[in-house]
Amino acid sequence: MNSVRISVINTMIKASVFVLLLSFASCSSSPSATITAENEPNENMITLTKEQFTTSEMKLGPAIDTLFDKLIQTTGYIEIPSQNSSQTGSIFGGKIAAIHVTLGQRVEKGQALVSVENTEFLMIQQDYLETSSRSTQLQQDYDRQKNLAVDNIASQKELQRAQSELTSSLVKLNALKQKLLLLQIDPSKLTTDLLSARISLKAPFSGKVSQIYVSLGQWITAENPAVEVINPDVLQANMRVFEKDITYLEKGQKVYFKMNDRPDVRFEGAISQISPQIDMEKRSSEVIATVKDSEQTLLRPGMFVNIDIVVGGTAVTCLPNEAITEADERYYVVYKQGENANELLFERLEVKPGRSMHGLTEIQFVTTPPANAIYIYNKVFQLIQSQE
Known part of the structure; x- marks a missing residue:
């Protein structure tokens, strides 16, 4: 229905031009070829000369049976x-030392977003390296005690002690490793020369920065997100x-x-x-x-x-949007009733328009049209206006 009204509004500005075209064609035709609708007892009848029809560039076609969604x-x-949305923050908190991105910036996976400083980061790295070194020593001691026990040189008690100390150290080492991973620090690349109290919070995936929640120098806790990245x-x-x-x-x-x-x-x-x-x-x-x-x-x-x-x-019956026009709060289509050597005879029919889709409008006929009727597809509004 809305599409029909829009079509009517859009074509109103063309009506005067259309009337002039019809008038011009009428003046150049013989007296018998003029529009005679005014003399017809049926106000729905419209007569056009073939020259008028051709000059007006009207198109004809049947009603269309199709499927509407x-x-x-x-x-x-x-x-x-x-x-595809992630709020990145530090699980241990810290001070915002640097902000590397701007709002709306495109970032790649692993790219630094902000840098956070906290001496606790340094302590975790230190503990990891020390525990890693101690675990290596304990592993060597355990292997030695195991070999001695095989030869009955060392007691089972010493072997159990070495095994217990090694297990305890390895548990601590693994816990520290997980902390480093949460801080986005690769334990395999950590050395004494790379210890730092500053870490970078990195983009979890490629996308865009949608929110920056922090400012430089701000202290954030584990509950505070720093940057939001979306895809x-x-x-x-x-x-x-x-x-x-x-x-x-x-x-x-x-x-x-x-x-x-x-x-x-x-x-x-x-x-x-x-x-x-x-x-x-x-x-x-x-x-x-x-x-x-x-x-x-x-x-x-x-x-x-x-x-x-x-x-x-x-399943619906429909016509092109421009084939339907409104007059006196009713909707009409125009079909071809017949013709002779010089004239084409049309009749307008009242319809009830329904949904519009893809340039077509569903119609229901108030009066049943003849079988296989052919309709004017375009400029119907101008045609009816020219008859008033």
Whole structure:
């Protein structure tokens, strides 16, 4: 219906030009070739000379039987999947010594985001190197005691002591190793020359910096995130669908998104997740749809969108949008009733327009037209205006 109104508005400015064309064609034709609709007892009849029809560049065609998508309409918002969003911080806290990125900057996986200073970092590295060295010595002692025990030179008690000390040291070494990994320090590359109280918090994946929560010199704790990184190349729409419609949904069904301020632009996606639970208060379920070609769209996280979910097809009879016009709060189409050597006879029929899709509008005839009727596809608004 909206498409029909838009088509009417867009073509109104062309009506006067069309009337002039018809008038010009009428003046150049013989008196018998003028429009005679005004003299017809049936006000729905329109007569045009063939010259008028040709000059006006009208097109004819049959009613079109096709399938229109059966839609479930809802609203939602665009978001980043949780696995593509990360807030990076230091698990031990510290002072922000440097900020290496800016808001919106593209970063690669492993790239330094901020640097944090804390003497505790230095102590962990020191403990790791000392424990690693001690574990090496204890391993040698254990191997020696084991060989002596085989030859009955050393007692089993000494062997057990060496084994216990080695195990305890290895446990501590592994715990310190895990701490270093949490600090994003590679234990295998740590040496006495590389000890530092400063560490770099690195990007967990390639993406863009969406938030910077800290400032230079600020002290942060383990609970404080420093930088948020997102991957905007993958977007999804979060929506709610009422329980009466939820049984029609399946994973993979096509979904269309439109922004409020750009209703002429449509984006495509597909349902990826359907919640198995109905919210008792809202009487609806959460549904997630992945946006197709996210990196190439105008959509951004947080945007509100209108959503059409395609759940099937409906057989309809339709005509091009410009074949339908409004007059006196009613809608009409014009079909060809007949012709003679010089004239074409048309009749307008009242219709009830329905949904519009892909340049076509669904119609229901108030009066049944003749079988195999041929309709004027374009400039119907101008034609009817010229008869008034």
